[in-house]
Amino acid sequence: MAWVKVQPAVFSFLRSQITGYHDAEDALQRVAAAVIQKRGQYDPAQPFIAWAIGFARIEVMRYRATAGRDKLIFSEKVVELVADSYCAQSDHLREMGQAMEYCIKKLPDRQRKILNLHYMRSEPGADIAEQLGMTANAVFVTLHRVRTLLRRCINAQMQESQR
Amino acid sequence: MSDQHGPKKFSELVSAYLHGQLSPDEAARLESLLRDSPEHRDRFVRESYIYHQAGELMRGDARADLMEGVTADGVVELTEDDLVNADPSDGSNTMAFVIDQALSERRKHDLEDAANRRLAAQQAEDARNRRYELRRNAAPEPLKRTVVIPKSFVWLGLAAVLGLIAWIGWRDTASQEIRLAEQGQGQEQNTKKPPVVATLADAVGARWSAGPNLNGHLREGQRVSLSEGYAEIVFGSGATAVIEAPATFIPTGPNSVRVIRGRLVVSAPPSAAGFVADLPDARIVDVGTEFGVEASYSQPSYVQVFRGTVYATRRGGGVVEDGAESAPASLVKGQAVTIEPGHTPLAELVEDFGVQTPRFARSLDSEVLADLAYARAVMADKPVLYWRFGGADVPNALNSLKNSEDRLRLSGDVATSSEGGRGWLEFGPRRGERAYAELDGPLPYLGGSSTLTIECWARPNRLADNPILSLREYGVEPNNAKSALLLELNSGREPQYGRRTARFVHRNPPTRDGSEEVVDTRPYPAGEWVHLVAVKTETHRHLYVNGRHVGSVADSRPLADEPLALILGYHAHGEEHLGVPLRQFVGGLDELAIYPTGLTPQQVADHYAAGAVCFQSQRIPN
Incomplete structure (x- = not known):
């Protein structure tokens, strides 16, 4: 089923335009519902992602x-x-996603912990900083660096897979 | 890359955007870059994707593709292999919601009803066939069959991982046995998954902080936390539990549950006799019944029996240890026990509870939940008397407040009626007969009080004088007794009184007539429920109809400080017409509450809003 392949990109698009995780998730669920309900209208000659993103645009x-x-x-x-x-x-995003699964496991424990606090508990930077004995700005910078590390790792993994 | 910001600056802008920390100027610059540069847009998309996908991976939200199971009629069929292979931490909530949406587009209710019936039948059969194996084996052989998913389970992905985090924090304070059980679960997950012992069957407004997996299945030892709403689960034995948030519990087997906190109502059919509910401070064993339990981290547990019999056993110090149990106490229908700390035998703590004490949600029916919400709104404002007229179970019209013995004596053609699970007091006098309900004894609690609120829902069936409630001299023959207070709906057709349609009279000292009254002049339709609230404050009297303030008069007199009789549905002073007293209420009366305080306009409005859900669809019964 094509949906599972494009869903991360659709969700990322929604998250990039909708403030609030739960609002974005609600929108994703409506998009998925629309995909199911109107799957008979899908033209296989067209990219599935474009068709699915079309519903996501409506939600946005x-x-x-x-x-x-x-x-x-x-x-x-x-x-x-x-x-x-x-x-x-x-297609590129999907490959990135596959590489990320490997890369995120390779993160140092402290950075994984910060990611965990950021994503799992949605804690403000100040709270994370207090827990880890850092400044809020240092938490922000660390999160930025974690993504940089991830990006480099992803690129390396993708290049590796193309050899 | 030729813009003035340079690659690093753009990266920082995106980072700030993703963290919600863009200033207006920065937002404008980012907008400009994205609008004008395809390269920046692509980078923005990749950065956003990394950010969001990292979050999804951290949440363990793999969102498995289960759309292959969506059949033409919208029912999702999963094989047992799907169930066994589904991980409790699998957060495929999106697809679950999709399933729900698909169902909603295709005769959802019919399908759900059918699915629920199939699920219940299947669970009962499973219980008969598999109980022995489930108890003996950690992981039974999967059955090759299909299971119908009746409803969606939202937020599961986040919930599973949050549950793990919550568990890490929780285990430091939870009881030792629970901690050991969780650790055992963790160890077992490394080798073999615990068996599925319960299934989510229904949910209303449910949000889980640690919930079932996509398939709605709950595994033995799985910690489940419902943060909002209601849910119903079916155990392998056929027992069902209606759970109200906030609640945390652990299914410990196909016929047992550990309740850490929250309210659960368990219905155990004969096939589930012996169902065990472990509370922090007690173990409850049923013998085929319906009972409610309430547990919390800091308060004694509470057990209430709606049907049948349960046995409650105190646990020493709240620690679950075999051998630390005291002698069991049996509770039957209408009884409750609060597991107070100490060594008092539980049998000595068992007491009767009010007939309609609104403590538990016994089903997820919308009317039941609405009724519960209304009762809780009333109870939150602390009435001293509250009659709910719950139907056939309350022939004496008991006061619904716990431990109260205040009863209404029903005289003439007046009786409790019920329809669709709701009860009320119906006045339908025959010719030459008075119909009323009278408090058995003088009105307690309120003598000399300066503040008072009387609240009720009334459904007059005729446009005549309909006395709802009156207080009069106690112990005096009705036609000679002087009136202290009257709440009445009128026809509005009496020329001497103008177009008054509701009125609130207070007299101190009691008299036969006189006193300025608060009136409403808007007509009310016969046959529909009307919310009436009469408020006496230290300085004024107020009248509210259907949540709206309709009038007030100055009144600084306290309530008469002498014994007063409370009469519902009849006022002694009046003429008769065709053999029926004109001052006779004909219709329905419900949810009568008397407060020692004056409700505020907001409280009245809130009560009306909650009650309108219950009453707006009810008219004169056929």
Whole structure:
């Protein structure tokens, strides 16, 4: 089923445009429901990601219509362009995702702990900092560096797999 | 890359965006870069993907693809292999929700009903066939069959990993036995998964901080936390449990559960006789019944029996240790026990509970939950008298407050009625007969009080004078007794009184007439439930109809400080028409609460909002 392959990209697109994890997850569920309900309308000649992202665009626009202005960072034009980029890079993103599963296990314990606190508990940087004896800014920088490490690892893994 | 920010600056902008820390200026710059540069857009997408996918991986949210199981009619069929291979930490919540959505598009209720019936039948059969094996073997042989998923389970992915984190923090404070059980579970996961012993059957507004897996299955020893809403699970034995959040529990077998906190109502059919509920300070063993338990981290546990019999055994010091159990106490329908600390035998603590004490959700039926919500709204404001008129179970119209002996004597053609699980007091007098309910004894608690609230729902069946509640001199023949207080719905057609349709009268000292009254002049429809609230404060009287303040008058007199009789449905002073007293209420009366305080407009509005859900669909019974 194609959906499982594109779902991470669809969710990332939604997360990139919708503030709040649960709101994005709700939107993803509606997208998935639409994919099921309208699967008879899908044209196999077209990229599945583009078809699925189409439903996600609708969800983003629906969110934008109800969200406060303070939650809208980008214009509709940029939202559309970003969606197109997700579609264009879907194969690359999927390969990245596969590499990430390996790379994230290779992270040092402390960085994994920070990631864990950040994602699992959604704790503000200040709380994480207090737990780890760091400053909030240091936590932010560390998270940034963790992603840099991940990106490098992912790139290395992808190059390795292409040899 | 030729913009003024350079690659590093763009990376920082994206990072700040992902963390929700962009300033307005930075947001504008990022917008500009994304709009104008395809390269920046692609980088933004890759960075976002890494950020979000890292979160998903950390959550262990692999979101397995189970759409292959969606059949043409929208029912998801999973083989037992799917169930066995499904990991409790598998967070395929999205697909579960998809299944739910698909169901909702295709005669969802019919399918769910059928699925529930099949599930219940299947569980009962499984219980008969597999109970011995489930108890003897850690991991029974999987059955080659299909299971129907009746509803969705939302937030499971996050819940599973959060549950692990919560467990790490929790185990330091939980009882030793639970800790050992969890450690045993952890060790076992390295070798073989514990058996599935229960299945999620239904949920209302449920959010899990540690929930079932995609298939709704709960494994032996799996810690489950319901953070919001309600859920119903079916054990392998056929026993069901309705759980109300916040709740944390561990299915410890196909016929047993450990309740760490929260409220559960267990219904154990004969096939599940011997169901065990372990509480922090007691073990409950049923012999085919329906009972509710409430446990918390800091308060004594509470057990209440709705049907049948259960046995409760105290545990020494709250630590579950075989041999530390005191003599069991048996509880039957209508009894409850609070497991107070100490060595008092539980049998000495067993007491009767109020007939309709609104403590537990016994089903996930929407009307039941709405009824519970209303009762809790009332109880939160601490009435001293509260009659719910729960139907056939309350022939004496017992006060629903726990430990209260206040009873209403019913006289004439008045009786409790019920429909769809709701009960009320129905007044339907025949010719020449008065119908009323009278408190058996003088009104307690309120003598001389300066504040008072009377609240009820009334459904008048005729547009005449409908006295709802009156207080009058106690021990005096009705037609001679002076009136101290009257709450009444009127026809609004009496020229001498104008178009009053509801009124609230207070007299101190009691008299036959006089006193300025609070009135409502808006007509009310016969045959529909009306929410009436009469509030007496230290300075005023207020009248509310259907949650709306309709009038007030100054009144600084306290309630008469003498014995008063409380009468429902009849007022002594009035004429008769065609043999029926004109001052006779004809219709339904329900949820009568009397408070020693004056409810605020907000409290009244909240009560009305909660009650309207229950009453708006009820009209005159056929």
